[in-house]
Amino acid sequence: MDNDFKSIGTFLKEKLKKFEYTPKEYEYGVVKSCADEIARIDGLPRCRYGELLEFGGSEYGIALELRENAVDAVLLNKSGTVVPGEMVSQTGRVAQVCVGDGLLGRIIDPIGRPLDGLGAVPSDEFRPLESHAPTIMQRTGVNTPLETGILAIDSMIPIGRGQRELIIGDRQTGKTSIALTAIINQKKDDVFCVYCAIGQKASSIAQVAAKLKSVGALDNTVIVASTADDCASMQYLTPYSGCAIAEKFMRDGRDALIVYDDLSKHAAAYRAMSLLLRRPSGREAYPGDVFYLHSRLLERSAKLSDEYGGGSLTALPIVETMSGDISAYIPTNVISITDGQIYLESELFNAGIRPAINVGLSVSRVGRSAQYKAMSGISGNLRLDLAQYRDTAIFAQFGADIDESTASLLRRGERLTELLKQARDIVFPLSRQVAVLLSYNNNHFDGIDLNKVAAARDGLLERLESSIGDTMRSIDGSGELSENDMNILTQASGAFFEELKNAKH
Amino acid sequence: MSKALLKIAGSFSSDDIDKITKGFEKLLGRQIDFEIVEDSSLIGGFAAYINGKVYDSTVALQLKNIRRGFLKD
The missing domain is CATH 3.40.50.300 (P-loop containing nucleotide triphosphate hydrolases)
Structure with missing residues (x-):
């Protein structure tokens, strides 16, 4: 313990050797008025824009308005200790x-x-x-x-x-x-x-x-x-x-x-x-x-x-x-x-x-x-699909007779909207996003009731994770969707939706 | 004769203040009329505020320099 104190003592002595007593000469200003955290200062003719100013040693402000022999500064604290007549000095530094x-x-x-x-x-x-x-x-x-x-x-x-x-x-x-x-x-x-x-x-x-x-x-x-x-x-x-x-x-x-x-x-x-x-x-x-x-x-x-x-x-x-x-x-x-x-x-x-x-x-x-290539390859027409759906949905609201192609557009749009819903703080890695969009592009979700789409999506992701987890990892790792991966993914999702369909009947 | 402020830590003798005043008059080449203010926060020494400039020779400043030097290393 004594040794510790001794070494601290020698350490400090060593450090303090460097210091010499040096009186300093610098400019000062005087606070003229202070309100709403703005201080108006007389003096400091060589103050720089944005410079940090020191008010009486405890409070700091930033010079934001420079005039001939006067400076306006904003205070950084609401301490209320800055009063008219207070001395202000420059620090030569900007805020850091x-x-x-x-x-x-x-x-x-x-x-x-x-x-x-x-x-x-x-x-x-x-x-x-x-x-x-x-x-x-x-x-x-x-x-x-x-x-x-x-x-x-x-x-x-x-x-x-x-x-x-x-x-x-x-x-x-x-x-x-x-x-x-x-x-x-x-x-x-x-x-x-x-x-x-x-x-x-x-x-x-x-x-x-x-x-x-x-x-x-x-x-x-x-x-x-x-x-x-x-x-x-x-x-x-x-x-x-x-x-x-x-x-x-x-x-x-x-x-x-x-x-x-x-x-x-x-x-x-x-x-x-x-x-x-x-x-x-x-x-x-x-x-x-x-x-x-x-x-x-x-x-x-x-x-x-x-x-x-x-x-x-x-x-x-x-x-x-x-x-x-x-x-x-x-x-x-x-x-x-x-x-x-x-x-x-x-x-x-x-x-x-x-x-x-x-x-x-x-x-x-x-x-x-x-x-990522894996994503850009399959997300190309999503925006268009969604935009078409939103436009058409407005007209469909009036209950007009709609032909089969419009009905299909609406059906797909509704399902896409449902698929894009995502609970707070749930994150989808690339592979999962690709899997969902691929199934959407393959029209797998079209036959599913609207209120069951989200559940089907979650079920699909769970299944893929357990059956072809390695492929999912490789997509995440490379950011690309090779033909082989695509086939595996298509097959696995196809099988899942087939099962889902059979379970309904 | 220009007006100025002399902040001192603790009580200085009038001889000391005379010496300081003479020193500054010689340095700046003009007569100076100091208003004396005692300020214990200086810890020791004095600081002269003359015409927009501080001539700081206080213990408080030296301690601050030491502190900055320590933080830098």
Whole structure:
């Protein structure tokens, strides 16, 4: 024990040898006024935009408005200790956050303080919250799929690694559920996930954390959270902080997925800040640079070329609409920035179609090229089938006489809709998705009562798992559907449906 | 004569304050009228606030530097 103390003593002595007594000379400012977490400061003529300022040694703020010999800054805490007359000094640093593998499984705030009561975050590397997006030369095309485990998305609106796919819809339409299912499905693929909760209820964040923990997905996820109770500046910083953490994975040559939940609240927080900073307001009272606010964030997602490690950062931003209005300011902005959107509708949700994806309005602009061969070969006409069905179903409602071909179209459409329903948190690996779609293409489901389609699907998957498990594994492993595998799969599913038919009679 | 603020930790003798004032007048080449404020949070030493600049020679600053150095290693 004595030895231990001695070695600590010599260690400290060794360290302290390096330090010399050095008086320092630096500029200071004086707080002129302070209200609503905005401090107006006199002085600091050489302050830089975005620099971290120190108020009396305990409180920090970010300089966001620079004038001749005066600075406006937003405070990062609501401590109420900043008073007029307080001395302010520059730190020479911009806001930064700790990054690295030590963060996995943790819940932190935007400046890296732990929120989960598990002690300090073990990390010695930092990245600035704001950083440049990868340049044109550093990027390469999206070429690897990012499986969400949701049949409707992976088949019709495929997402590639490095893509930005918006999830948009009214409140209570299952936006967060889709994002969480995508995170849960990354467990097996070594994709590191970051979930940014921006200005959400603390109870919702707790639920998300509990959900991820219960399925074991929290171990490869970092949650960066600011609650509705945090000040606007913290909410404003949250997505940038999450992005910095995810960027570290990408720059290390790994794959990362980031969910921004949600950017409408982020825009609202930025609007509050801008109005308090007395910046001129534009449409819907948002400031002029609200487009840049999101474009510079989402531009940081990329698929890097092999020279730069080949890592990727996929973004799933979420935007909440008001009564389905996607032509509001923030939705149109984010739609135009992203590489596609998944549009969720409350009517579909209430009709029991979950995930409530409106296939007509949802697109993926780059994902097709990244889809697995096994999937792209059999999912080609799904969108068309579904679109035709939805159109025809509207007319069929009037009870008009319909011919046989229309009736068949309706029958297939109804069954496809039923097959695409998927319970929350249930993920379908590629092989299962392929098996379901193959049976649909082979018209196996047509003879089954509508209310028994889901049960038949589940029965089929169970049977395939027990009878041709090896083939299913090989499809998952290779991502391709060889002729041989296809024959085995067709035969096994054919046999299952034959049995089902015989059992009925 | 320019107005300035001198924060000191604990009580300094008037001789000490005279010395400090003379030192700054020599450094900056003009007369300075210090308002003296005692601030125990400095722990030791003094900090002079003159015309938008701090000349910090406090123990608190040194401790902060040591802390930063430790965190960096």
